[in-house]
Every structure is written in C-alpha cells, then in structure tokens.
Amino acid sequence: MEMKYIDAWLGNVKTRMKGWAAGRRTCLCAVALLAMTAAQAMTTGEQEALAQWKAGTTVSQKAVTEFGLNRCFTATMIPDGVWQRMQGKTYKPNPYIGRNDLRHIRVLHWGTDNKIHLGEMVCNKLIAQKLVGIFRKLYDAHYVIGRMVLPDEYDADDEQQMRANNTSSFCYRVVAGSKTLSKHARGLAVDINTLYNPYVKKRADGSLYVQPSTARAYADRTKNFPCKIDKTDLCYRLFIEQGFKWGGSWRTVKDYQHFEY
Ligand SMILES: [Zn+2]
Numbered sequence: 110m111e112m113k114y115i116d117a118w119l120g121n122v123k124t125r126m127k128g129w130a131a132g133r134r135t136c137l138c139a140v141a142l143l144a145m146t147a148a149q150a151m152t153t154g155e156q157e158a159l160a161q162w163k164a165g166t167t168v169s170q171k172a173v174t175e176f177g178l179n180r181c182f183t184a185t186m187i188p189d190g191v192w193q194r195m196q197g198k199t200y201k202p203n204p205y206i207g208r209n210d211l212r213h214i215r216v217l218h219w220g221t222d223n224k225i226h227l228g229e230m231v232c233n234k235l236i237a238q239k240l241v242g243i244f245r246k247l248y249d250a251h252y253v254i255g256r257m258v259l260p261d262e263y264d265a266d267d268e269q270q271m272r273a274n275n276t277s278s279f280c281y282r283v284v285a286g287s288k289t290l291s292k293h294a295r296g297l298a299v300d301i302n303t304l305y306n307p308y309v310k311k312r313a314d315g316s317l318y319v320q321p322s323t324a325r326a327y328a329d330r331t332k333n334f335p336c337k338i339d340k341t342d343l344c345y346r347l348f349i350e351q352g353f354k355w356g357g358s359w360r361t362v363k364d365y366q367h368f369e370y
Pocket residue numbers: 293298299300364366367368
C-alpha cells in the first residue's frame with residue numbers, strides 16, 4: 110500500500126514537472142520569437158534600403174555588416190530604373206555619350222550627421238572603378254560627404270543640387286555661358302561637397318561670382334570649416350593619385366568642388 114502511495118505521488122510529481130518543462134519551453138519559444146521580431150523590426154527597413162539601394166538613406170553599421178561591406182561598393186551597367194530616372198534630366202539624346210559609356214556606382218559615405226549614408230553616382234565607365242576605390246578609401250577614413258544622390262533628384266538643376274551640398278558626376282550639359290561640352294557631360298568630372306567647395310570667379314570689377322549663390326561664406330579659402338577641400342585634404346590626394354586634375358588649381362576661375370579626368 111505504501112509503495113502504491115509513493116508511486117502515485119511520484120507520478121504526480123513527474124506529470125507536474127513535465128507540465129512545468131513544457132510551459133518553460135513555450136515561454137522560451139515566445140521570448141525567442143519576440144527577440145527575433147524585434148531584431149527584424151530594427152533591420153527590415155535598413156535591409157530593404159540596402160537591397161533596393163535607396164540612395165540618401167542612412168543605415169547602421171550592423172545592417173552594413175549583415176548585408177556585406179564589399180557589396181556596398183560596386184560599379185555596374187546603368188540599371189533600367191536609373192536610366193528611366195535620368196531621361197530628360199541628366200540624360201538627353203546626343204551623339205557623344207550613350208548608356209553603354211556610363212556606369213552606375215553605389216558606395217557608402219559618412220554624412221555630416223556622423224551616420225552611414227547610401228550614395229549613388231552615374232559616371233563614365235573609364236573612371237567608374239577609380240571612383241569606387243576612392244570612395245571606399247574615403248569611407249574607411251570616415252571622410253564626410255554630405256549627400257550623394259543623382260542630380261535627377263534636383264531635376265538636373267546644378268544650382269539647386271549645389272545648395273543641397275550634393276556630390277555627383279554625370280550631367281549632360283554645356284559649360285556655363287558657352288557651347289563647349291562640360292566634362293560632366295561625359296561623366297568624367299566629379300563635384301564633391303558642393304556647398305562648401307563652390308565655384309568662384311572674379312568679375313572684371315573685382316566682385317566675386319559664387320556658385321551656388323548660398324556658398325559665399327565658403328569662397329574665402331583662408332578660413333577653416335568642415336568639408337573644405339585644399340591640397341592637404343585626403344579627397345584631393347586620392348583624386349590626384351588617380352590622375353585627376355583639381356578645379357581649385359585653375360588660374361582664372363576656382364572650382365573647388367571639381368575633379369576631372
Ligand atoms: Zn564640376
């Protein structure tokens with residue numbers, strides 16, 4: 110009799126322990142699920158931005174690591190979506206340069222907000238790999254580039270994109286005030302941090318013509334301010350190393366944002 114009672118009691122204890130273990134498993138599963146959902150909620154937007162390469166978006170270091178750093182620095186043929194965006198804006202039908210001469214580059218850059226931004230640029234195929242290499246070095250050095258989206262976002266209006274401090278390359282246009290094709294029209298020139306590195310020309314009367322017009326404060330190159338390009342600057346050194354010429358070295362006008370190949 111006594112043994113029966115003990116068996117019954119043990120049976121009860123076992124059942125309760127099983128129940129407790131099952132409950133605990135359910136609890137653990139719920140916690141794991143919640144954690145996974147939270148992790149997804151943190152990165153889904155970023156992963157989507159990276160997968161679709163929504164230029165201008167900021168992403169975390171974690172999202173970049175998950176996506177793969179090397180996948181964030183590429184040069185490809187112009188994707189259909191990009192080509193469509195360019196029509197009638199940076200691209201106009203012309204006999205000199207076509208879709209196959211151009212490349213779409215995707216890079217990461219550090220913004221003035223100290224965050225990682227997705228950048229994109231259209232340039233000539235001749236310099237695409239050079240640019241990817243330069244922007245990778247700038248990224249690794251935490252060099253600040255304010256914004257890097259296609260000028261098409263500003264309807265290819267140069268003054269507007271410069272006011273927005275946008276960095277870009279290709280835009281089919283003539284040199285201001287002439288019929289000469291700009292190096293940008295072939296995607297062989299790059300303008301960097303355009304608000305802080307304006308185009309400056311001394312008029313005959315000695316007054317200064319500054320482009321963008323909102324960059325007057327940055328026309329004085331004896332001053333110190335962030336994103337200023339001069340000959341000690343890393344960006345300057347990398348472009349020169351790759352065979353580019355700097356508009357800041359020109360004699361008649363100074364185009365501090367401009368590097369051309
Ligand atoms: Zn330029």
